[in-house]
Amino acid sequence: TKSDMSKEHMMEIRRQNCNPMIMKVTYYKKPVFIHQGHMQWLWDVDGRRYLDLFAGVATVSVGHCHPKVTAAAEKQLRKLWHTTNIYVYSPLHEYVDKLAATLPEPLKVIYLTNSGSEANDLAMLMARLHTGNFDIITLRGSYHGGSPQTMGLTSNSAYKYPIAIGLGCHNTMCPDVFAGPWGGSHCRDSPIQTIRNCSCPQGLCMANDKYIGQLKEVFATSVPSRIAAFFGEPIMGVGGAVQYPKNFLKDTYKLVRERGGVCIADEVQTGFGRTGSHFWGFQGHDIMPDIVTMAKGIANGFPMGAVVTTHEIAASFGRGVHFNTFGGNPVACAIASSVLDTMKEDGTQQISHEMGTYLLMGLSKIRDKYEIIGDVRGKGLQIGVEMVKDKASREPLPPAAMSEIFEDTKDMGVLIGKGGVYGQTFRIKPPMCITKDDADFFLAVFNQALNNYMEAHH
Ligand code: PMP
Numbered sequence: 035t036k037s038d039m040s041k042e043h044m045m046e047i048r049r050q051n052c053n054p055m056i057m058k059v060t061y062y063k064k065p066v067f068i069h070q071g072h073m074q075w076l077w078d079v080d081g082r083r084y085l086d087l088f089a090g091v092a093t094v095s096v097g098h099c100h101p102k103v104t105a106a107a108e109k110q111l112r113k114l115w116h117t118t119n120i121y122v123y124s125p126l127h128e129y130v131d132k133l134a135a136t137l138p139e140p141l142k143v144i145y146l147t148n149s150g151s152e153a154n155d156l157a158m159l160m161a162r163l164h165t166g167n168f169d170i171i172t173l174r175g176s177y178h179g180g181s182p183q184t185m186g187l188t189s190n191s192a193y194k195y196p197i198a199i200g201l202g203c204h205n206t207m208c209p210d211v212f213a214g215p216w217g218g219s220h221c222r223d224s225p226i227q228t229i230r231n232c233s234c235p236q237g238l239c240m241a242n243d244k245y246i247g248q249l250k251e252v253f254a255t256s257v258p259s260r261i262a263a264f265f266g267e268p269i270m271g272v273g274g275a276v277q278y279p280k281n282f283l284k285d286t287y288k289l290v291r292e293r294g295g296v297c298i299a300d301e302v303q304t305g306f307g308r309t310g311s312h313f314w315g316f317q318g319h320d321i322m323p324d325i326v327t328m329a330k331g332i333a334n335g336f337p338m339g340a341v342v343t344t345h346e347i348a349a350s351f352g353r354g355v356h357f358n359t360f361g362g363n364p365v366a367c368a369i370a371s372s373v374l375d376t377m378k379e380d381g382t383q384q385i386s387h388e389m390g391t392y393l394l395m396g397l398s399k400i401r402d403k404y405e406i407i408g409d410v411r412g413k414g415l416q417i418g419v420e421m422v423k424d425k426a427s428r429e430p431l432p433p434a435a436m437s438e439i440f441e442d443t444k445d446m447g448v449l450i451g452k453g454g455v456y457g458q459t460f461r462i463k464p465p466m467c468i469t470k471d472d473a474d475f476f477l478a479v480f481n482q483a484l485n486n487y488m489e490a491h492h
Contacts, residue, residue: 170262221241301327327341418454
């Protein structure tokens with residue numbers, strides 16, 4: 035492969051003309067200059083190949099430049115590009131028909147957007163108009179977007195600014211059964227066990243009651259008696275693959291509805307089979323949201339998002355004109371349509387389930403070998419490895435140490451992600467086309483990176 039521009043030239047343009055913040059988030063000390071992608075693989079400008087286990091944050095769902103999706107995009111590009119909402123064209127209708135079929139009743143009305151933040155903005159507006167209430171609750175540590183409204187939902191200081199944003203947004207304690215004050219091995223739905231024991235009687239999770247107690251305290255102290263909504267991811271993404279105690283979302287939904295609020299599942303990361311056991315993450319929690327938002331994997335990396343809701347909520351929202359120039363444009367719809375077909379043909383949800391379980395099993399063995407791995411968790415290909423100073427304290431491994439292991443893993447040919455409020459959790463969320471060989475390669479590389487770190491520092 036050959037790059038169109040030298041690395042030095044790109045870095046110079048970055049310094050002069052790009053958002054200065056992106057200088058800081060090249061992600062690696064020695065940045066990866068990517069050039070080309072194919073399925074689970076990325077190549078850099080020097081022709082080095084990387085196994086991509088981060089997929090641009092769970093965004094490339096069926097594989098980089100998947101041939102079928104690329105062909106569908108090319109076909110549509112030659113036929114029609116246009117804006118939405120003015121004329122009627124088939125790619126949008128074909129797509130919403132297919133997408134609606136993946137969701138249970140009564141979630142059948144679809145609004146197409148261009149990003150996850152836009153989808154969540156729309157969901158906030160809908161919830162407020164439908165309920166006539168204003169206040170919204172999210173979980174601490176969550177990420178729901180970077181627009182001025184969704185910045186209020188996002189409960190992570192790194193993404194906040196000192197301006198009047200997110201009025202009416204509140205958060206409750208994240209029900210984190212590993213790092214939080216309550217929890218234990220049987221609290222969450224996972225193919226593997228956590229290593230922390232807790233004092234709950236067998237078969238009875240008291241941790242859930244404690245975290246629900248925190249939510250009740252928010253109701254009693256921070257919001258009016260009637261609220262607009264609760265936003266929650268089925269498994270936290272940017273927050274570090276945090277999984278909640280069983281029944282936490284179910285109990286939360288009940289309490290929110292008692293106060294007049296609607297329940298919103300943010301499936302931007304967990305949707306489209308990512309959690310393996312179900313096509314939608316919320317289906318693993320025995321709940322029925324009133325609104326579901328999605329983006330990222332929806333179009334395998336092409337900009338697109340969606341909000342799905344009920345006819346009843348859509349009717350309340352219909353009082354004003356909602357217009358979105360690019361949302362649901364024919365090219366995005368043709369791509370997203372082909373992504374849904376490809377998911378079926380390639381069996382991506384099954385791969386996610388099988389490879390996810392295989393990785394979790396392998397990682398739990400590595401966890402038992404190293405004092406600095408506190409927790410391995412997740413479902414399907416939405417996996418987190420929480421790093422700690424030591425297993426007893428469960429304090430976050432400092433950023434410099436995280437960075438060393440992260441960089442070393444990359445230098446050995448595997449790209450993973452970082453997350454968690456303190457940047458203490460490695461995140462694994464690859465394109466859902468990885469094989470057992472890829473998983474074995476990663477496990478060997480990660481084990482070696484940990485070995486190298488321990489030898490250098492202990
Ligand atoms: N919700 C979740 C759960 C996300 O992870 C993200 C992006 N990290 C968003 C919403 C916002 O999506 P976008 O970046 O497309 O605006």
